[in-house]
Amino acid sequence: MKTMSFSDAIDDALGQAMAGDARIILMGEDVQGMHGGLFVRFGRGRVRNTPISEAAFLGAAVTASMAGLRPVAEIMLVDFMAVAVDALLNHAAKLETFSGGSWQAPVVVRTTCGGGYGDGGQHEQSLWGWLAHIPGLSVVVPSTPADAGGLMLAALELGSPVVFMEHKLISSVWLDFLGTGGRDTVAYDIPAEGTRGMVPDAWEPIPIGKAILRRKGSDITIASLGVGVHRALEAAALLEGKGISTGVLDLRSVSPLDKEALCEQVAHTQRLLVVDEDYEGFGLSGELAAVALEAGLSFKYGRVCTQTTIPYARDLEDETLPNVRRIVEASEQLILHPV
Amino acid sequence: MSPDPWKLYGLMYKSRKFEEAVRRIWKEGKISGEMHLGMGEEGIAAGILSQLVEGDALALDHRGTPPLIMRGVDASSLLREFMGKPDGLCGGMGGHMHLFAPDLLAASSGIVGAVGPAGAGFALAAQMLRPGTVAIAFFGEGTTSAGMLMEAMNLAVVWKLPMVFVCKDNDWSISTPADTAVGGNLLARAQAFGMKAWEVDGADVLAVWSAAQEALQHARTGNGPVFLWAHCVHLEGHFLGDGLLDMTRRPMYSFRKRAWPMMRGLFRRGGASPGERMASMRQIASQVIAIQNQTSRQKDPLVRTRQVLARKDPGRLTQLEADIQLEVRQCVAVALGSEGRES
Numbered sequence: 245m246k247t248m249s250f251s252d253a254i255d256d257a258l259g260q261a262m263a264g265d266a267r268i269i270l271m272g273e274d275v276q277g278m279h280g281g282l283f284v285r286f287g288r289g290r291v292r293n294t295p296i297s298e299a300a301f302l303g304a305a306v307t308a309s310m311a312g313l314r315p316v317a318e319i320m321l322v323d324f325m326a327v328a329v330d331a332l333l334n335h336a337a338k339l340e341t342f343s344g345g346s347w348q349a350p351v352v353v354r355t356t357c358g359g360g361y362g363d364g365g366q367h368e369q370s371l372w373g374w375l376a377h378i379p380g381l382s383v384v385v386p387s388t389p390a391d392a393g394g395l396m397l398a399a400l401e402l403g404s405p406v407v408f409m410e411h412k413l414i415s416s417v418w419l420d421f422l423g424t425g426g427r428d429t430v431a432y433d434i435p436a437e438g439t440r441g442m443v444p445d446a447w448e449p450i451p452i453g454k455a456i457l458r459r460k461g462s463d464i465t466i467a468s469l470g471v472g473v474h475r476a477l478e479a480a481a482l483l484e485g486k487g488i489s490t491g492v493l494d495l496r497s498v499s500p501l502d503k504e505a506l507c508e509q510v511a512h513t514q515r516l517l518v519v520d521e522d523y524e525g526f527g528l529s530g531e532l533a534a535v536a537l538e539a540g541l542s543f544k545y546g547r548v549c550t551q552t553t554i555p556y557a558r559d560l561e562d563e564t565l566p567n568v569r570r571i572v573e574a575s576e577q578l579i580l581h582p583v
Numbered sequence: 584m585s586p587d588p589w590k591l592y593g594l595m596y597k598s599r600k601f602e603e604a605v606r607r608i609w610k611e612g613k614i615s616g617e618m619h620l621g622m623g624e625e626g627i628a629a630g631i632l633s634q635l636v637e638g639d640a641l642a643l644d645h646r647g648t649p650p651l652i653m654r655g656v657d658a659s660s661l662l663r664e665f666m667g668k669p670d671g672l673c674g675g676m677g678g679h680m681h682l683f684a685p686d687l688l689a690a691s692s693g694i695v696g697a698v699g700p701a702g703a704g705f706a707l708a709a710q711m712l713r714p715g716t717v718a719i720a721f722f723g724e725g726t727t728s729a730g731m732l733m734e735a736m737n738l739a740v741v742w743k744l745p746m747v748f749v750c751k752d753n754d755w756s757i758s759t760p761a762d763t764a765v766g767g768n769l770l771a772r773a774q775a776f777g778m779k780a781w782e783v784d785g786a787d788v789l790a791v792w793s794a795a796q797e798a799l800q801h802a803r804t805g806n807g808p809v810f811l812w813a814h815c816v817h818l819e820g821h822f823l824g825d826g827l828l829d830m831t832r833r834p835m836y837s838f839r840k841r842a843w844p845m846m847r848g849l850f851r852r853g854g855a856s857p858g859e860r861m862a863s864m865r866q867i868a869s870q871v872i873a874i875q876n877q878t879s880r881q882k883d884p885l886v887r888t889r890q891v892l893a894r895k896d897p898g899r900l901t902q903l904e905a906d907i908q909l910e911v912r913q914c915v916a917v918a919l920g921s922e923g924r925e926s
Contacts, residue, residue, distance in 0.1 A: 269711070289711070295741060300734035303700020304707055311640060311688055311708030330731065334694050335701070343683035344674025347690075 248443040250389045251417035254354075254410060255279055257393035257447040258316065261400045262286055265314060268400065271301055272318030272354070278417065298328035302353065306336045306405075309351040314400065319355040322371045322409060336405040337380030350403045352396075357385070358411040358471055358521055359565055361423030361432045365554035368412075368561075372469070373520075373527030375407050376499035382406040382452055383498040387414070387473040389441045391496060394450030401449055411470040414438030433562070435474030453500035457509065461491030464575050465509040467532055468519040469495050472566055476519050479571035488579055498528055506532060507539045514583035515544045517574055519566045524549035544581045546574045586792035591633055592888045593903055595625035595788065598649040599885055600911040601658050605648070605665060608919075609823050614665045618679060621649035622818040623877070624751050626884025628653055630791025631719060631749060631811075634799055638716035640688035640705035642698040645680045646751075647691035650721060654687050658911065662918035688718075696729025698722050699748075703735045706744035706808070717745040717802045724765055725756030727772070739808035740777045746808040747798050748773070751785065753817045753877065758827050760870065773810035785815035786884045816882040820874065827874040 248256065259282055262268045271292040276283040283291040294301040298319055305317035319325050325332070336349045359368025376383040384399060384406060386392040392410070399406035412418040413434055424430055458473060459480050466476040473494045480490035493509050495502060510516045516536060518529040529547040536543060548566040555561055563570075602620045609618045621628065624646065632653040643650055652658060656672065664671030665679050673683055680693030688705060692698060702720030709716040726732050727750060739746045756764040773780040779801055781794040791813055798809040820828040830837040845867065849860050880886050892900045 267712075292742070295734070295737055297734035297738055299731045300700045300703060300738040303697060303731060304704035304735070304738065307640075307642065307690065307701045307704030308707045309704075310685070310690065311705050312712050313708050315704075327730075330694055330697060331700060335692065335697060338681070339683070339690075342673060342677040342681040343685070344671075344676045346673070347683050347685040 245442050245444060247440055248389050248393075249416050249440050250392050250410070250414045250438060253389035253393040253443050254396050255282055256443075257396040258282065258400070259285060260447050261397055262290065267312060267314040268316065269313055270316045270318065271305060273320050275318055278318075278421070298324050299330065302328040303331040303335065305351050305353070306331050306339075306349050309349045310339070310347055314350055316352045316354050316400070319353060321367050322355045322357045323366055323369050325355065325371065325375070332375065332381060332405065332407070333378055337378045340380060340404065348403055349405050351405050352399045353405065353407045355407065355409055356412045356415065356418050357409045358413055359554050359561060360413045360471065361419060362556065362558050362561060363422060364556040367422070368554045370470075370520075370522035370550070372407075372409060372498045373522045373531070376528070380405065381499060383409065384452055384496065385409045385411070385469040385498060386496060387411075387438055387470050387494055390443045391450060393443055393447050395452060395496065397447050398449035398452050402452060406452070409470070411438070413471050414474075435471060435478075437477075438471060438474050450496075452497050453502055455493050455495045455502035455505035457491060457505070458494045459490065459492040461489040461513060463489045463513055464515040464517055464578055465491045465493055465513045466517045466519055466571070466575070467493045467495060467506060467509070469498065469528075470521060472519040472521050475566055475568055475571060479568045479575065482568065482572050483575055486576070488575060490575060501531070501535065503535050503539070507536055507541060510536045510541050510543050514542070515578045516546075517571070517578060518547040518549070519571055520547065520549040521566055522550060524551045544578050544583055546578050548574050584796070586630075586633070586789050588789060588888060588892060589899070589903065591629045591788045591792065592885070592892055593907060594629040594633060594653045595885050595888065596904060597907045597911060598625050598628065598652045600907060601652055601662075601914075602648055604911060604915045605662065606819065606823060608662070608666070614679075615667065616678065618665075618823040619646045619821065620817075620819045620823065621646045623753065623816040623883065624785065625649050626788040626791055626888075627749065627751050627785040627813040627815055628721075629884075630788050631747070631795045631799075633792065634795055635719070636716065638688070638709070638713045640702075640709060640716070640718040641690070642702035642705055642718060642720040643682065643689060643691035644695070644698050644722050644726070645691065645693045646721075647682050647689075648679065651682060651684065651689060654684075654689060656684055656687065656689075658914040659918040662915060666918070695722075695726050696731035698726070699729070699732035699735030700738075702746050702748070703739050703742075703744055706739060706746035707742065709745050710742075715803055717747060717799060719747045719749060721749050721751060723756070724750055724752035724754070724761050724769065725759075726750075727765055727769055728756070736773070736776045736778065736808070736810075743805065743807040745802045745805070747795075747802055748778070748808060748810045750810070750812045752812060752814050754814075755817070755821065755874070755877070757821050758825070758870070760873065769812050770810075773812070778808055778810045779806075780810040780812065782812045783814075785813035786882045786887055788884050788888055815884070816877045816879060818878055818883065820877060827871055828877070830871045831875055
């Protein structure tokens with residue numbers, strides 16, 4: 245075991261895979277600069293800068309994967325997926341079904357997500373619910389360096405389209421690129437356990453679709469993803485001081501969703517609080533309630549999500565994104581209801 | 584090397600006879616939804632498809648039948664697919680707009696513009712894994728207004744991809760005349776991206792063959808993408824049941840369905856001035872007249888080639904057509920099976 249940053253873990257796992265499989269290439273805007281270690285190691289044929297043409301290179305990555313390559317296409321920010329989503333929505337996601345199972349698109353779409361560093365709502369969205377809504381896509385959102393590397397390896401091995409999302413607040417390379425800009429005059433609320441942590445000496449794939457219980461609790465289950473997991477853990481520590489035993493379930497992927505783990509925890513605590521940095525309406529938070537209800541469970545439910553366009557002003561942004569105070573308050577509300 | 588007109592005519596004739604059968608079966612209601620036929624485009628498809636080699640890839644639009652037939656996809660399985668049968672090309676899951684033949688690296692899409700990125704991805708795989716092979720993207724002139732296609736042209740140029748962009752220009756973007764939908768000159772547009780470009784009459788299969796030979800040679804030898812602008816007609820309009828064509832072919836039916844709402848629009852209170860309303864009516868009328876150009880026999884690639892072959896060797900031509908008719912009849916019979924008789 246060794247320690248590694250979240251950013252390095254992803255490139256390290258990707259590099260391990262690229263060294264073993266010449267079909268894997270990385271393509272996207274500025275990837276040669278953003279992933280300099282991979283560029284130098286594998287060269288410009290396999291680490292390819294693209295024009296600022298998400299629709300072209302994401303679509304190209306899909307058919308390149310159908311024709312024998314294993315492309316990792318990087319959409320710099322998931323917000324930019326809006327101009328390229330046809331490649332996923334109408335093509336990658338539908339290929340296996342439309343072809344009667346005869347053709348797959350083993351493409352990994354690597355993209356950053358999330359806010360908390362003052363970029364506003366065109367650069368800080370989560371959108372994993374929007375993508376996971378589409379049948380045929382896997383959507384992975386790691387919260388620790390070890391998960392990030394292991395899930396990247398699994399994404400490369402899956403054989404079907406995967407959207408792999410890196411939260412910028414725990415990805416030091418991206419945060420420096422977009423938020424800090426080399427200054428020491430700005431500070432953001434960065435969860436330390438997400439940014440840097442223990443990783444294995446050699447990467448092994450972590451199965452996609454398996455949630456992990458980050459903290460055991462008997463009164464409330466908080467289900468979350470990405471940075472939300474760390475906010476929930478911080479809130480759980482505060483709630484413990486108030487006599488509320490809070491479990492934290494890290495879903496690790498939106499699709500496939502680990503329904504079994506979710507239902508097991510909800511059955512145990514009979515209270516579910518969803519902390520979702522994505523939009524509240526028509527998304528993951530409602531889906532988790534539906535899944536637990538369909539399983540016949542009876543439970544109290546609450547959610548802390550993003551409800552509006554993320555504003556630029558830092559204080560307003562902090563209130564818009566799920567924060568520890570809102571999680572603690574919502575948990576206390578749930579405890580008021582007897583189960 | 585010179586083109587073999589007999590081979591080219593055979594490819595076109597088979598595609599035409601197959602699509603005529605598809606049209607009949609569609610009219611009988613055994614194929615649901617839309618049906619975009621490639622009748623009128625066969626000259627473009629044959630001129631190019633006849634020169635492809637193993638490993639070349641096809642990014643096809645919603646009009647994928649002629650290229651797939653010419654590439655050798657089993658016609659029965661194609662027809663079974665159109666009919667939504669489990670033994671169709673894609674198990675009945677795709678239908679005519681979503682056809683996939685992985686062994687031939689051929690994929691179609693019903694999203695206008697998507698063939699650009701799709702072709703670029705196939706070409707990237709060709710460049711990295713199968714040097715000397717190319718990817719062909721087929722699209723109409725309406726697609727040249729789609730951002731995805733223009734982005735893909737730029738990507739193909741900067742990556743020097745082995746790709747042939749083939750524009751099948753029938754002058755109509757669905758039912759909007761191209762002169763009101765496509766800006767500038769497409770040859771100049773392609774050249775502005777840095778591509779070598781050819782303009783050719785798609786009804787002249789030998790001319791298409793010659794232009795395609797140069798274009799393919801350019802792309803295969805690592806010189807980057809090329810653009811082929813080929814003019815054609817759609818003998819069945821945008822799709823079967825095309826509204827504008829229907830007005831010329833089934834005026835009474837069309838009057839009830841389309842002309843009556845327009846007449847009411849002419850007299851309803853509130854709206855544009857009477858003069859502008861009349862101008863709208865005149866525009867529709869002139870489009871109805873103009874659409875008949877799509878059914879011109881002079882622009883039918885089969886008619887033109889057939890005239891040449893009939894002069895050369897009428898006996899051979901009769902035999903060739905009879906053989907293909909039999910082949911298509913048999914494959915239709917196989918596809919229809921217990922569904923009903925074939926004719």
